[in-house]
Amino acid sequence: MPTLEEKLASALNAREKRQIRRRLSDPKSDEDLVDFHTNDYLSLSTSPDLRARFLNKLHSAPSVLGSGGSRLLVNGEAHHALEARLAKFFNAPTALLFNSGFDANVGFFSCIPQPGDAVVYDEYIHASVHDGFRSSRVKNGIFAFEHNSLNALGELLLLLLKEHPSLCSGEQSLFLAVESLYSMDGTLAPLTQMVEMIETLFPKGNGYVVVDEAHATGVYGPQGKGLVALLGLERRVLARLHTFGKALAGSGAVVLTNTLMRDYMLNYARSLIYTTSLGYANVISVDCSFDLLEDGTAKKVCQFFCCTNSMLTSRQLATRLLDLSTHFLDTLRTQLAIYSIPTHILSLPPHITTPPPDSPTLSPSLSHLPTPIIPILTSQPRPLSAYLRVKGMNARPITWPTVPKGKDRVRVCLHAGNTSEEVEGLALAMVQWAREQVRGNEKSESTTVQSKL
Ligand SMILES: Cc1ncc(COP(=O)(O)O)c(C=O)c1O
Known part of the structure; x- marks a missing residue:
């Protein structure tokens, strides 16, 4: 009969093997990375006001x-x-x-x-x-x-x-x-x-x-x-x-x-x-x-905010946040189309694959509302997230059991304090990573064919 310690360790090892073991990240390792993962949507956590x-x-x-x-x-x-x-x-x-x-x-x-x-x-x-x-x-x-x-x-x-x-x-x-x-x-x-x-x-x-x-x-x-x-x-x-x-x-x-x-x-x-x-x-x-x-202003949201010294109401912050979301999606959609990235490598979920015309499940007014949460579907969320990290961006991989099997993703959370350049950089880096995967796959396929000849 295994001891309590053995049972617990074996459960954790099983998670490790299935690559779903949760861990706290090293706080130092997140410093200086552009935040694309917290729920600090309005960037108020860094608001001097x-x-x-x-x-x-x-x-x-x-x-x-x-x-x-x-x-x-x-x-x-x-x-x-x-x-x-x-x-x-x-x-x-x-x-x-x-x-x-x-x-x-x-x-x-x-x-x-x-x-x-x-x-x-x-x-x-x-x-x-x-x-x-x-x-x-x-x-x-x-x-x-x-x-x-x-x-x-x-x-x-x-x-x-x-x-x-x-x-x-x-x-x-x-x-x-x-x-x-x-x-x-x-x-x-x-x-x-x-x-x-x-x-x-x-x-x-x-x-x-x-x-x-x-x-x-x-x-x-x-x-x-x-x-x-x-x-x-x-x-x-x-x-x-x-x-x-x-x-x-x-x-x-x-x-x-x-x-x-x-x-x-x-x-x-x-x-x-x-x-x-x-x-x-x-x-x-x-x-x-x-x-x-209610009525206040959020001055100088972050030092890297594009319009430092400006006074933005919380409404303006929310508008800016949703504009950034539209900008990110437009950039990413264009890049995915230019390079014909296969969907299993990188894709957007159906509700945002194209700007929705008329969704049967949403009223027209809602179907056009951008959101600050954008899931990027990929079968390799961890390598993509690690790639982004090297490029100075923090967007986290989300896998089963947090999301259903087959729906692994890197989840992007945008913030009012992100800049347009940052969100463009994120879209470009994601597509760059996807292109490298496509090239890697083509190479390994041609090696297999040659070795069979
Ligand atoms: C939809 C939803 N409801 C409730 C909660 C729990 O809220 P809190 O973080 O304040 O415990 C969360 C937190 O992640 C959430 O995403």
Whole structure:
């Protein structure tokens, strides 16, 4: 019988052999590389303005260290004030802070759906949602549908309604869990059509949409309020999750929902009850990020930003970010076509292979929205990422089990602080690498032919 140590080491070795062992990278080795991998979409983590606002507020704040305990024990004034601000900003009935987006998803999905309810989720939903409903009291009612497919969702919902009369009668509820911007694919959910479908199929009001806006926060919508706000769906979804750790350069998260859901989570969400709440410094930093979103300016985003000394609003940063995305894609598409790069070596996924004319799954307004997340499909994500690293760029390989088998990629995350030259350089380097692969393959094929002659 193997010991615990042997079992653990053998699992890690198996991962090593399959080249899927996770490791922390050496912090020093990432220095000086152009950032094409973090979720710091608006480059606020390097904003001198945000830093100055934060340090100023820290100076005058009554409490800055720790928070002293669980939200239920020490109900901090700063936490209260931030929740009130966020509920107003996002046009939501109430707001509840969590220590992270992960905790928020786990908290919501582990406690809100009741026994006998059904949870339907996009197959690409974040791991935290899985962890939430796995620990919920919904046992046989959890179903995935094909990513962003309205047809697949519709068929699944009709089947569930047929098989479960209690869903038709309104005695049981159905929860639809989606993200607005998917982190691995950079795809946008057809939220309006999904909400309409739920409203049509569940006229008794027992169908609920829950939207994770982790990657859309700060990027889309008026003042960066997200896709739900952009589409005017605030009152038609049950809950929205906004995280602070990505475009807002902070950490923690907020769930926007109604009073009943908030009260229920305060009583039953274990990831909220049994943990020390966000420290005051953390709450202050988030408050400062929302100052920027609301009306502030982000001065001198980064020293390498093309227009140093200029004052850019957070909206202008988001626009710049999405313009960079269009520029990167235009450059890459042109280069891939010029050199006829085979798709197994390097390609863009179908939703961005060409600028989309009319996508059946997305409303026209959304199908043309650029996104800061661009997956570059390749069967060799690690060698491509290593090649880019040598050229001074940090774009990470993503492989199974994080993405489905056969969908390995290098994921590019763009930032408002990237320059046009940098994104062009990235596209050119990727295609250069692909051309070297093509040449290498041709050489080895001709050697094989010659050796057979
Ligand atoms: C879609 C999505 N939801 C939730 C989370 C978790 O958020 P946090 O990083 O605040 O824990 C992430 C983080 O990667 C995410 O991508």
